[in-house]
Amino acid sequence: EAGVAQSPRYKIIEKRQSVAFWCNPISGHATLYWYQQILGQGPKLLIQFQNNGVVDDSQLPKDRFSAERLKGVDSTLKIQPAKLEDSAVYLCASSLVRTGTEPQYFGPGTRLTVL
Amino acid sequence: DAKTTQPTSMDCAEGRAANLPCNHSTISGNEYVYWYRQIHSQGPQYIIHGLKNNETNEMASLIITEDRKSSTLILPHATLRDTAVYYCIVKGMGDYKLSFGAGTTVTVRA
Numbered sequence: 751e752a753g754v755a756q757s758p759r760y761k762i763i764e765k766r767q768s769v770a771f772w773c774n775p776i777s778g779h780a781t782l783y784w785y786q787q788i789l790g791q792g793p794k795l796l797i798q799f800q801n802n803g804v805v806d807d808s809q810l811p812k813d814r815f816s817a818e819r820l821k822g823v824d825s826t827l828k829i830q831p832a833k834l835e836d837s838a839v840y841l842c843a844s845s846l847v848r849t850g851t852e853p854q855y856f857g858p859g860t861r862l863t864v865l
Numbered sequence: 866d867a868k869t870t871q872p873t874s875m876d877c878a879e880g881r882a883a884n885l886p887c888n889h890s891t892i893s894g895n896e897y898v899y900w901y902r903q904i905h906s907q908g909p910q911y912i913i914h915g916l917k918n919n920e921t922n923e924m925a926s927l928i929i930t931e932d933r934k935s936s937t938l939i940l941p942h943a944t945l946r947d948t949a950v951y952y953c954i955v956k957g958m959g960d961y962k963l964s965f966g967a968g969t970t971v972t973v974r975a
Contacts, residue, residue, distance in 0.1 A: 792952060792965025805961065841908050850959035851897055856908030
């Protein structure tokens with residue numbers, strides 16, 4: 751079974767530039783999550799989708815971050831404009847929706863460096 | 866709002882069992898215990914989860930105390946590839962967010 755795919759794996763940009771990350775979840779997983787992991791810390795949830803609807807985006811800095819999940823499969827996370835403090839690994843995860851106890855499966859992440 | 870307490874780090878010998886403790890004294894009746902690990906430069910990897918009964922899969926065993934206030938993840942025969950940060954997370958059924966703490970940095974030594 752193919753895992754969660756993310757691209758690119760690495761990205762270096764200058765502050766105030768824009769960047770986009772792509773995620774393809776495990777086939778059949780209705781729920782998709784984006785997490786931000788700053789160096790030395792655990793991942794922090796940014797946004798959760800169920801199918802193509804947003805369930806929770808309370809931790810998403812909406813003045814600069816946006817995310818979409820068209821057709822309920824792939825998702826993109828965008829930052830515009832980027833700040834130095836956005837340097838982090840951006841992780842995508844997906845899960846089934848059955849009993850509410852299903853584990854989340856993570857992709858390899860995209861490491862963003864903002865100069 | 867950390868719900869779990871784990872040691873910062875631990876070492877174990879290759880080939881021996883690694884026992885990783887986690888305290889979750891405020892766990893409520895419908896909350897499960899999940900374990901993930903994160904190997905350097907990779908995304909977190911799901912290991913196992915349980916409610917109150919002990920659980921075992923191909924990766925590890927999870928032992929939850931009868932009062933559910935603590936648990937232990939057991940890696941039966943640690944290898945160098947098990948070196949990682951291990952996260953113990955408490956999550957309610959139907960809750961979606963995984964709240965990661967600092968985890969335990971486990972180093973397996975030859």
